[in-house]
Amino acid sequence: MASFYLAVLLIALTPCRLEAVEDIVRFDCYPDDGATQQLCEARGCAWEETQNPKAPKCFYWAPYGYRMDGNIRDTALGSSVTLRRLNTPARYVNSADVDPVTLDVEMHTAKRLRIKFYDGDNQRFEVRDKMPHIPAATGKAPSQEYIVSFRQSGPTSAFALRVTRTATRAALWDTSVGGLTFSDQFLQISTKLPSSYVYGFGEHERDNYRHNMDWRTWGMFTRDEAPGPPSNGVNKNLYGMHPFYLCVEDDxxxxxxxxxxxNAMEVALQPTPAMTxxxxxxxxxxYMFLGDGPEDVVRQYTEFVGRPFMPPYWGLGFQLCKWGYGSLDVVKDVVKEMQDFNIPHDVQYGDIDYMERQMDFTIDPVNYQGLPEFVDQIRRDGMRYVIILDPAITTNETEPYPPYTNGTELDVWIKNGDDTSQPLIGKVWPYYPGVTVDPDAEWDYKVENYNAYSVFPDYFHADIDRWWGNFIKDFYNTLKFDGLWIDMNEPTNFVHGSVNGCSNNKWDNPxxxxxxxxxxxxxxxxxxxxEHGGTKHYNTHSLYGWSQAEPTQKALREVTGKRGIVFGRSTFPSAGHFEGHWLGDNTAKWDHLHKSIIGMLDFGLFGMPYVGADICGFFFDSQPDLCQRWMELGAYYPFSRNHNWVLGAPQHPTHWDGAIADAARDSLQTRYTFLPYLYTLFYQAHTQGSTVVRSLMHEFIEDKHTWSIDRQFLWGPALLISPVLDQGAMDVTAYFPKARWYDYYSVNSERQGREVADAGQGRSLSLPCDMDCIPVHIRGGHVIPTQGHANTTVYSRRKPLGLIVALDEAGEASGSLFWDDGEDIDTVGSNSYRMITFSVTATTLDITVERDGYTPDPELHYETIQVFGSPAMPTDVTVNGQNAMDNIVKKTADKVWHLEGLSLSMAEDHKITWTLPDNNASGAEVSRARPVALLLAAMAVVLANVNGHVFT
Known part of the structure; x- marks a missing residue:
């Protein structure tokens, strides 16, 4: 690394090049297409060939960017400095560099700081102005866990900013590599990183959760683009925009x-490690957030952008959708099949085909006649109904269409930039009235001949609630939906720009x-x-879906009086405060199982835990083996929905003559058994900002092997899911970090609670797994609340409760349960909930009601307590002082025992104690004895291999 630091020093101090420059210290000075030596040197940069086709040939060498002008000024929040542009060529003639630039450093908290470069003389667009819910700093933090330093070696040298972690002296940011640019339409900054363990940025499809730092560039700008491999050398930018990353430092x-x-942007990653x-x-x-580990970072991030919304309990049930059922009769048949096969099914959807010609706030009078009555019936049966709404509104109706006429009266449409007295006109889903659509026609022909002209609502408009909100409320009087799915809100347009294209201006041709x-x-x-939101679409494009989410959530809650669910396709930082997200129009292919896990982990970082992929795939026809494995995996998506496209064959769990129905039922019944635990995780996310689905490294950061695992994931801290992701595989290699781990299988109950052999020190194991299994393991040290399953959560919530007590090495465990009515809007804020904690210490389980602000009707009871990892069967068990040996059931050898047939009120505290045989008197004795046993076993292995002889 000595040559690296030498090179950086040379870049900072002198334009003279003494030797060839290593690739890893090159920072691209010509990211545009068509770089040549002449163009490169015209920018004041160096040109040098390289053997690595990914590394830049044109790179910064002489000082480039800005210097400090004057002294560093103290401010109420930190410090400020004026930057003046160095005398170097402007990068773009028609995008003049700003001079001067102001740099503010604000020390908001001990762990959070803000670094802001801005033009102090001219008004530029700032996202912060659109996010009033983000907290403003009120003063400089009295102490900080970071040091911010400014460096400059001379009046003609480029300045550098460095952020260092106080405790470890790790440099989290170091901009001494140069290249700071601040012009009207091009802003750039580069920084070195403390490690190459980088995660986040989105929304993209990636092969791994951890970023590949081998000269990869990721664009970010919301786009109606399906997940898939790079196109024309560009890593696809998908529906959402999340310019947020996590870096795990070496310690x-x-x-x-x-x-x-x-604004449209990109981040370039390189192996230095560094990013631009x-x-x-x-x-x-x-904004920088310093954490003790990844989970701490996410908590701080969500504290800043807004904690995730609390989904209703029914929103954690299984959901089913297809674009193109074709008629209400088909929907009825699907719902009945799910009931006949006894498969859990909480939510049924209406995609755009429930509408008349795909127009918002309408119902197809022919194919979906009777839809409101059907929805009323399934809601009486304990199910819910969710409808889709798209933003684009047709303008071509021959009869008055109130959403258009009223929106025009209120003037809520995005304006044509060339004539702001008129709305911008595009084309999206609604068809012209009176046309007969040829379903086999080519896409472009359909758009030209069938799709009507459309306008686009401005969701920043002052009257948006009067328009969008009121139509949602009015439509609810016709159709009693329980949730809203907002799609196509990147925003999507089936023609490029408008029906007349775009004019030659600097916004459309940057x-x-x-x-x-x-x-x-x-x-x-x-x-x-x-124009919309008081500025150019150029600035607010990627905020469009985000801006739709809040008024949609507000209207849904007002009209239903309940939480409901809102989930959208296009997202931006803080969207999780208002909505969930599905991972878009994926494909029925095997590699999209793995990539769905990466997507969930990404959105966990982004503060959007209510997330999942279209189970079995959206595009093309799924196959039974693929769909079965996907149903098993999808049972562990926080948002669990099977969905596919209009041209795809049916793929609901009862299809294929019920060939995968049993596996789907078993997996979903296991999901429903764990719903009390999952719901509690969402409460913790909502109140503390923690993740729901999380990477193994969040819990085992001391084990560096976990930093690159993305084919397994955790539910919270306690449940490990290791799905089969490859076609034809009948086993899976799973990594078990250092802990006690216990089997939990829905198919083979005799294996439930068995401790995983050889998993105690952190190792990979090959697990047999036929088509009917998905490996799920419980981590020692945790108590997991469970409940009997049913076909909807309305009925499962009335079932008896249970506890799984998974003991750690010391014979201890803990957990909690959050319980409310499952759908009232703010049970947390009104204290209308019950919070219960579970603690096992020294062979005693304490169940304690910490808060009792809600009483279920009927009252719930604990019926079963399962203990995993017991060194022996207890010789005595008492429940609240009463002997309970008659309730004990032995399971799987001598490490698992159950208490069954209990009836312990959820509203009361309870104490369960047990006595072990004298040689296993307590968990503490087990903890002390276990290392000795392990040592003796290790000695035996060594002796057994000395000179090839066996010793006994």
């Missing part, structure tokens, strides 16, 4: 960084186009010079 500490900017941010508007507004799918910035969306 296991972690930090996160958010660039609060909504490039955006084409706004300001460089960074001097630099980040690595996003094109060929134009307005491809598949609106012209960037259109």
């Amino acid at each position: 296991g500490k972690a930090h996160g960084v958010l660039l609060l900017n909504s 941010f490039r955006t084409i508007g706004g300001v460089l507004d960074f 001097p630099y186009l980040p690595k996003i799918l094109g060929p134009n910035i307005y491809s598949k969306t609106l012209c960037m010079n259109s």
Whole structure:
């Protein structure tokens, strides 16, 4: 690394090059297409060939960017400095560099700081102005866990900013590599990183959760684009925009960084390790969060952008959808099949085919006649119904269409940038009235001949609640939906820009186009010079879906009086405060099982725990073996929904003559058994900002092997899921970090509670797994609340409760249960809930009601307590002082025993104690004895191999 630091020093101090420059210290000075030596050197940069085709040939060498002007000034929140541009060539002639630039460093908390580069003289767009719910700092933190330093070696040298963790001296940010640029439509900053363990940025499809730092560039700009491999050399930018990353430092500490900017951007990763941010508007507004580990970082991040919303209990049940059922009769048949096969099914959907010609707030009068009555019936049966709504509104109706006429009266449409007196006109789903659609026609022919002209609501408009909110409320009087699915809100446009294209202006033809799918910035969306939210669409494009989420959630809660669910396709930081997310239009192919796990982990970092992929795949026809494995995996998505497209064959669990129905039923029944635990995890996410689905490294950061695992995941701290992800595989290699782990199988109950052999020190094991299994393991040291399953949560919530007590090495365990009515809007804020804690110490289980603000009707009772990891069968058991040996049932050898036939009120405290044989008197004695036994076993292995002889 000595040569690296030498090179950096040379870059900072002198334009002279003494030797060839290593690839890892090169920072790209010509990310545009078509770099040549002449163009490179015209920017004041160096050109040198390289053997690595990914490394830049054009890179910064002489000082480039800005210098400090004057002294560092103290402010109420930290410090401020003026930056003046160095005398170097402007990067883009038609995008003049800003001079001066102000840099503010704000020390918000001991672990959070803000680094903001902005133009103090001119008003530039800032995302912060659109997010009033984000807390503002009130003063400088009295102490900090970081040091911010400014460095400059001379008046003609580029300045550098460095952020160091106080305790470890790790440099979290170091911009001494140069290249800071701040122009009207091109802003760039580069920084070295403390490690190459980088996660986050989105939304993209990736092969691994941990980023590959081998010269990868990721564009971020919301786009109606299905997950898939790179296109024309560009890593696809998908529906959401999340310029947030997590970096795990070499010692296991972690930090996160958010660039609060909504303009089209890219981040370039390189093996230095380092990264470069490039955006084409706004300001460089960074927030850094220092954590003790990844979970701590996410808690801080969600505290800042907004804690995740609390889903209703029924929203954790299994959900079923298809675009193109074709008629209400088909929907009725599917629902009945699910009931006949006894498969849990909480939520049925209406995709766009329930509408008349795919128009919002309508019902197809022919194919879906009787839909309101059907919805009323399934709701009486304990199910729920969710409908889709798209933003685009047709303008071509021959009869008055109130959403359009009223929206025009209120003037809520996005405006044409070339004539702001008129709305921008595009095309999306609604068909012209009176046309006969040829389903076999080519896409472009359909768009031209069938799809009506459409306008696009401005969800920042002051009257949006009067329009969007009121139509949601009015439609509820016709159809009693329980949730809203907002789609196509990138926003999508079936023509590029508008029906008339886009004019030649600087917004639609910026001097630099980040690595996003094109060929134009307005491809598949609106012209960037259109206006809404008081600014150009160029600035607010990636905020569109986010801006729709809050008024949608507000209207749903007002009309139903309940929490409901809102989930959307296009998201932005803080969207999890209002909505959930599904991972878009995936494909029925095997590698999308693995990639769905990566997507869930990403959105966990982004503060959106209510997430899942379309089970069995959206595009193309799923196959029984693929769908079966996917149903088993999807049973552990927080948002668990099977969904596919209009041209796809049916793939609901009862299809294929019920060939996969048994496996789907078993997996979903296991899910429903664990719903009390999952619901409690969502309460913790909502109140503390923790993740629900999480990477193994969140719990085992001391084990560096976990930092790259993404084919397994955890529910909270206690449940490990290791799915089979490959076609034809009948086993799976699972990694078990250092802990006690216990089997939990829904198919073979005799294995429940068996301790995983040889897993105590952290190792990979091959687990046999036929088509009817998904390996699920419980971590020692945790108490997991369970409940009897049923076909909907309305009925499962009335079933008896149970506890799984999984003991750790010391014979201890703990857990909790959050319980409310499952759907009231703010049970946490009104204290209308019951909080119960469970603690096992020294062969005693204490069940304690910490808060009793809610009483279920009927009252619930604990019926079963399962103890995993007991060194022996107890010789005596008491429940609240009463002998309970008659309730004990022995299971799987001598380490598992159950108490069954109990009736312990959930509203009361309870104490369960047990006595072990004298040689296993307590968990503490077990803990002390176990290392000795392990040592003796290890000695036996060594002796057995000395000179090939066996010793006994």
